[in-house]
Amino acid sequence: MREFAVQTSRLQMWVREQGEGTPVLFIHGNASDSVFWEDVMGRLPAGYRGIAPDLRGYGKTEDLTIDATRGVMDWADDLLSLLEALNIERYHVVGHSLGGAVIWGLLAADAPRILTVTLAAPGSPFGFGGTRDPQGTPTTEDFAGSGGGTVNPDFPARIARGDTSNEPGSPRDIMNRFYWHPPFVAPNEDALLQGLLNEKVGADRYPGDFVPSPNWPGMAPGVHGPINALSPKYVGDTVQRLLAQSHKPPVLWVRGDKDQIVSDQSLFELGTLGMLGAVPGHPGIEAYPPQPMVAQTRHVLEQYGPYREVVFEDVGHTPYLEKPEAFMQEFLSHLKSAPVHPEKA
Numbered sequence: 150m151r152e153f154a155v156q157t158s159r160l161q162m163w164v165r166e167q168g169e170g171t172p173v174l175f176i177h178g179n180a181s182d183s184v185f186w187e188d189v190m191g192r193l194p195a196g197y198r199g200i201a202p203d204l205r206g207y208g209k210t211e212d213l214t215i216d217a218t219r220g221v222m223d224w225a226d227d228l229l230s231l232l233e234a235l236n237i238e239r240y241h242v243v244g245h246s247l248g249g250a251v252i253w254g255l256l257a258a259d260a261p262r263i264l265t266v267t268l269a270a271p272g273s274p275f276g277f278g279g280t281r282d283p284q285g286t287p288t289t290e291d292f293a294g295s296g297g298g299t300v301n302p303d304f305p306a307r308i309a310r311g312d313t314s315n316e317p318g319s320p321r322d323i324m325n326r327f328y329w330h331p332p333f334v335a336p337n338e339d340a341l342l343q344g345l346l347n348e349k350v351g352a353d354r355y356p357g358d359f360v361p362s363p364n365w366p367g368m369a370p371g372v373h374g375p376i377n378a379l380s381p382k383y384v385g386d387t388v389q390r391l392l393a394q395s396h397k398p399p400v401l402w403v404r405g406d407k408d409q410i411v412s413d414q415s416l417f418e419l420g421t422l423g424m425l426g427a428v429p430g431h432p433g434i435e436a437y438p439p440q441p442m443v444a445q446t447r448h449v450l451e452q453y454g455p456y457r458e459v460v461f462e463d464v465g466h467t468p469y470l471e472k473p474e475a476f477m478q479e480f481l482s483h484l485k486s487a488p489v490h491p492e493k494a
Contacts, residue, residue: 178246296370405464
């Protein structure tokens, strides 16, 4: 595994890289960094070059703000600038959670150069929170209940002070309860925890700012940070643009049936939490239902075309860590289904 900094036209990015051959771009999720892909990259066979950068706002990449009003496109443009700096023309792309959400933007912007797409528990193409049906209809006109105000402030505070304890609510506790399905524990738990703790926190970093709203639960998205960037308020025409592409690389969608983060009743989404009584004042399921995240992804992919959905049983939010052999079997078969395009090293 090689680690190094790459100066691009937009920022300096920290990159993990392994192997030589056809590039495979790995995009990590929120509250993590590129270390989450080390095991998968180590399992790549000869002929593939795994490239896993730390996204803006994460890991060792240059600490710059995220313009949330662009949705995921700050990240997508950063990745395109990295590919340019590495002289890469065509590539496979893999994204987990937030990284999957970034892929929707990459498909809209760069589909002709993408060989295959692999989505591991991806964020919905309509964003996180604030929508009510498979078509992504906004729940309120100001997208209340999405964005930076939805994050429990104790969690970024614990990240800021580098909390490595196993106390309830600590980053380690959240990781072991929600990133994967108990009783599974990742063999490299401490390294993954450090990747989580490397996230940049603050009002203009993670989780971002928010504004008051007259609609339940009383806050709407701000303009900074990753959670605002994931708000449906800023998705714009991303879905229409990716569906309009004439070249549609094949998509493999892998998820766990016990995922509590990205699901049709996510325990990190205000509609579900309100319905369960965990957030006071919920106006009722008709007024504010849980976001059907899985149904939304399926709705878009059914319109998109070439995709395959694989569901692992008794698996949570990180199928590539929880069932590595099964994941690699599906993943490598998917990679091999595309023509090989050698790239410059």
